[in-house]
Amino acid sequence: MPQTVRGVVAKAKGEPVSIESIVIPDPGPFDVVVKISACGVCHTDLHYREGGINDEFPFLLGHEAAGVVETVGDAVTHVAIGDFVVLNWRAMCGECRACKKGKPWYCFDTHNASKKMTLEDGTELSPALGIGAFADKTLVHEGQCTKVNPESDPAVVGLLGCGVMAGLGAAMNTGNVSRGDSVAVIGCGGVGDAAIAGARLAGATTIIAVDRDPGKLEWAKDIGATHTVDASKVDAVEAVQELTDGFGADVVIDAVGRPETWKQAFYARDLAGTVVLVGVPTPDMQLEMPLIDFFSRGGSLKSSWYGDCLPERDFPMLVDLYEQGRLPLEKFVTERIGIEDVEAAFSAMHKGTVLRSVVEL
Known part of the structure; x- marks a missing residue:
């Protein structure tokens, strides 16, 4: 059954974001629904709002996220319900010329969800970097989910998703x-x-x-x-x-x-x-x-x-180093905010007063 959740949407270039009701469709065969625990506020989200990426408004913002897999499509094998995951925007296809050359960090045809999330009136949303995680839940391809230590702080490890x-x-x-x-x-x-x-x-x-x-x-x-x-x-x-x-x-x-x-x-x-x-x-x-x-x-x-990363290789390793106290990821979290505070976080980012504001859901 489709679900309706809250999400932060940029409807027009340069206009303040708003919290809207977002419809999450049932996942396609290789899609998963992820219940978002936390999502960092990244400069890329601000670029989307300002029309600096493209003009495919409205955008469902947010992409530096961690959460728990809630629902999976019929053909999903990469993750299972209940897995704690960090989302990534480079889900390697394995078939493009970069992947076949053994350079998958340059993948030219990364996977995204097969279905579109929408506003309640049916307007299709463009999820930021194919993720759209300033929301209670989001729909992504299974390859966009990387399993990491479930004991980790979502607000901290979710930042590996981008910046x-x-x-x-x-x-x-x-x-x-x-x-x-x-x-x-x-x-x-x-x-x-x-x-x-x-x-x-x-x-x-x-x-x-x-x-x-x-x-x-x-x-x-x-x-x-x-x-x-x-x-x-x-x-x-x-x-x-x-x-x-x-x-x-x-x-x-x-x-x-x-x-x-x-x-x-x-x-x-x-x-x-x-x-x-x-x-x-x-x-x-x-x-x-x-x-x-x-x-x-x-x-x-x-x-x-994206740091020429391979999420499946790099995310778990970096989370382990953080848990061992060898990588101070926690120092990047300047403040923890609610979903209604994203616009204020953009202002703080523009002023240079934060490293990262993180939305906790």
Whole structure:
């Protein structure tokens, strides 16, 4: 039987979100209904509301979520009723050219639910990143569910569903940070601080946090940065070079995604070092640089999609490290809020006063 639940909906570009009645259909053969326990408020949700992703309004927002499988389709084998899961937006298909090349973290045809959730009047909803988890329940493909330790705090581990995994993976997977490396992270919001945590976990010995906000630099130190650079007061590139014996960092991660910060990352790395872009640029941004600089410096210039993660491999491992006290995921939860507080959380995010607000249901 279809179910009617509460959900946070963005009906039009730039307008405040509203709580609406959402109809959850019976799951298709490979679909599952998940009862949401908690869901983080991510910048991507704000981008959806502002029309920065596409114009397929109305959107059912929310995607950094954990919950319990409530109902399963007839052909589901990946999870069972009662499983505690973290939701992911890259459910590998196994059939596209990336998957067949053995690079499923680039999967070009990820799975989503076969049916649409709707408003009560039948209007189809576009779930954020194929999830839509600012709701009491949501409908997803079974491959979007990753089983993790059921004793874990949903508000904490649910953040692996997007931003925290993006940052951790930018360091550990895309940047291949290893023991003894020097790492600089530009932009110390949730994704940047997760990159710092990932660099620390991978064994980097010098971890430099770069931001223009002293408060965010304090957060970065608490997460694991060994040095901080206030880019509002000093030249960030020169500061990173000074902290790395004049050479530049082995890996520089741009967690902002602007031409200015990418150039800083490029020139702040060591010769043959690695630049990782994990901050998301807007379509209008342009980069202009001398081509000879790319040739003469060598190294790697990479973009990180979802931290190049494999949810089935990475989520359980990272949750176990959190439970062992080796990964401070709990420090990313700034506040726990109700479903009616999402719009206020967007405002706090815009002001830079939170790492993550988390909706608890």
